[in-house]
Amino acid sequence: MTPGRTLSTRSRRALLALAVALAAACLAVGTAAQEDVRCLSCHGKPGFKKTLASGKVLELFVDPTSLRLSVHKDKHCVDCHADVSEVPHPNVPQKVNCRRCHYSGNTAGAPQIEKYVEFEQSVHGKALAEGNTKAPACQDCHGDHFILPGSDPRSEVSHKNLPQVCGRCHLEIFGQYEASVHGKALAKGIMDAPVCTNCHGEHTIRKAADASSSVNAGHVANTCAKCHAKVVIMEKYGVKAEQVATYNESFHGIANEFGVLTAANCASCHTAHDILPENDPRSSVNAANIPKTCGKCHAGANANFANGRIHINAKDKSAGIVYWIALGFKILTLSTLAGLFVHIGLDLYRKFRNRKAHHGEAKP
Amino acid sequence: MTEKGTVGTVERMTRAQRLVHLVLMVAILMLVFSGLALAYHEQGWAHAIISLMGGFGGRNVVHRTGAVLLVLVFIYHVIATNVSASHQRNALASVPKPADLKAGWATFLWRMTGRGEAPKYGHYTPMQKFQYWLIFLGCLLMGLSGVVLWSPKISLELFPKSFFDLMLVVHSSQAQWAFIILLVWHLWDVHVAGGNFPMNPAWITGRMREDLYRAQHEGEWEAMQKGTKE
Numbered sequence: 001m002t003p004g005r006t007l008s009t010r011s012r013r014a015l016l017a018l019a020v021a022l023a024a025a026c027l028a029v030g031t032a033a034q035e036d037v038r039c040l041s042c043h044g045k046p047g048f049k050k051t052l053a054s055g056k057v058l059e060l061f062v063d064p065t066s067l068r069l070s071v072h073k074d075k076h077c078v079d080c081h082a083d084v085s086e087v088p089h090p091n092v093p094q095k096v097n098c099r100r101c102h103y104s105g106n107t108a109g110a111p112q113i114e115k116y117v118e119f120e121q122s123v124h125g126k127a128l129a130e131g132n133t134k135a136p137a138c139q140d141c142h143g144d145h146f147i148l149p150g151s152d153p154r155s156e157v158s159h160k161n162l163p164q165v166c167g168r169c170h171l172e173i174f175g176q177y178e179a180s181v182h183g184k185a186l187a188k189g190i191m192d193a194p195v196c197t198n199c200h201g202e203h204t205i206r207k208a209a210d211a212s213s214s215v216n217a218g219h220v221a222n223t224c225a226k227c228h229a230k231v232v233i234m235e236k237y238g239v240k241a242e243q244v245a246t247y248n249e250s251f252h253g254i255a256n257e258f259g260v261l262t263a264a265n266c267a268s269c270h271t272a273h274d275i276l277p278e279n280d281p282r283s284s285v286n287a288a289n290i291p292k293t294c295g296k297c298h299a300g301a302n303a304n305f306a307n308g309r310i311h312i313n314a315k316d317k318s319a320g321i322v323y324w325i326a327l328g329f330k331i332l333t334l335s336t337l338a339g340l341f342v343h344i345g346l347d348l349y350r351k352f353r354n355r356k357a358h359h360g361e362a363k364p
Numbered sequence: 365m366t367e368k369g370t371v372g373t374v375e376r377m378t379r380a381q382r383l384v385h386l387v388l389m390v391a392i393l394m395l396v397f398s399g400l401a402l403a404y405h406e407q408g409w410a411h412a413i414i415s416l417m418g419g420f421g422g423r424n425v426v427h428r429t430g431a432v433l434l435v436l437v438f439i440y441h442v443i444a445t446n447v448s449a450s451h452q453r454n455a456l457a458s459v460p461k462p463a464d465l466k467a468g469w470a471t472f473l474w475r476m477t478g479r480g481e482a483p484k485y486g487h488y489t490p491m492q493k494f495q496y497w498l499i500f501l502g503c504l505l506m507g508l509s510g511v512v513l514w515s516p517k518i519s520l521e522l523f524p525k526s527f528f529d530l531m532l533v534v535h536s537s538q539a540q541w542a543f544i545i546l547l548v549w550h551l552w553d554v555h556v557a558g559g560n561f562p563m564n565p566a567w568i569t570g571r572m573r574e575d576l577y578r579a580q581h582e583g584e585w586e587a588m589q590k591g592t593k594e
Contacts, residue, residue, distance in 0.1 A: 251516075254405045258420035298517050308525030314533055320526075322533045329537030333544055340548045343491075346475040347557055353478055 066146040119203040176273035217261040246311040376566035394430030457487040464490035484583035509535040
């Protein structure tokens, strides 16, 4: 288009269409916003609730600012509560389905990544699909109106808050976790401490019996190793990072590596949720409790099991006599090898010299 | 060697000795392969060996079968050397004497300097005696530590965990040392040294070529010639 030239008829029509579309969009937003006001005329009243026939009380108050502060700040009530069109509602409004927007290729720009899909294969997703009404859907963990990214400390699924979310259903385990070394560290604000999802996965949570679960007997050692093999993390808390390697070198570790899942893994001795330091008398690995802990597999285990170190590193002086014997044999083996090479070398040398001498004699 | 066909042979190993050697060899091969695979479990070849043995459980079976064979052949050997006359002669010949130290030193000097005559050895060379006693004591120590490791449940009922760890490091370290001696020294001796290349056939046929026997055990050869003359 050259400057100064008037718009063609076709261009004018296109612009008109665009203007109409924009106006319609503005109107739609306007109506949705107006509807929010309608919804809030009841749901905006603090204490608004309904008692069901079953006696269960539904808290129906919604703080409108919570949505405005969330990632869904530009959304309106009916964007998610799409089945609500009349007031009062003729049918009980259904639970919101997040997949209305969170599907791959959606035009709303709602994030959709692999891990949302993984949820369907998870223990929660499967239970939900089977019609278990107690199984959690997205909003049961992420919250309903005040959804924030996990990186936001105010988010329900932030590192610090997550155990309480899982604990809403998994009460007993939450109690164990809170009292454990990991739970106590988290309470102190140590963000290196693992929460539920660090071991169990987020959307991939599977039953421990499932071979693909991160907490399956075949994967526990690798799951713990994600943190426990890292010197930079472990040295901050005075825990030895070599415990992973010493386990991998032990009979239990080697058997586990070759698929013998009855062999002990980290959790077999340290427990999964009750993990406590060795010097805590309640710890499963406290010397007084070792016979009982080992006895889970080795029936009749006695105090001898506690008489010695479990994670022994033969390559370190802390192993005591084991270190010195290993070192002694290493020196002996290497010097034997060197001695044998000298022995063989001398044998060949003499043979070579004698052959040369015989050759010399044969020639005049 | 043109006169090869005409060279006679001399008996080196009796039928019973060959059988013992065969069982010992099979047992040690089973133990070495399954044991090294455990000690070097993170290596690819170790994984190959263990899967070849039918997994971790299969490896245990191979190692323990080898162990039983070794213990049986060791017990047989100890009883036979005390009961049978021919075994006793061999046992006496294998007893280390101060002369062996001298002969060993003489061998070293001769190989270094070439001065004088090559040392003459009896039925067993000083090196063979040394290897025999290393393996004999090795079997004892490997057997004892192996018994402790066999059942952690029983051994931990009797001994502290630290003793178990001690037996484990002794077992695995000593095994690798013995393996080096057998692999380098014994195989060199019977396949290469003393004109044996490609192999001294005595462990199969029981017999050795007369000229090689004479070269390797000249002291005994001379005594035998005297014996036949008298």
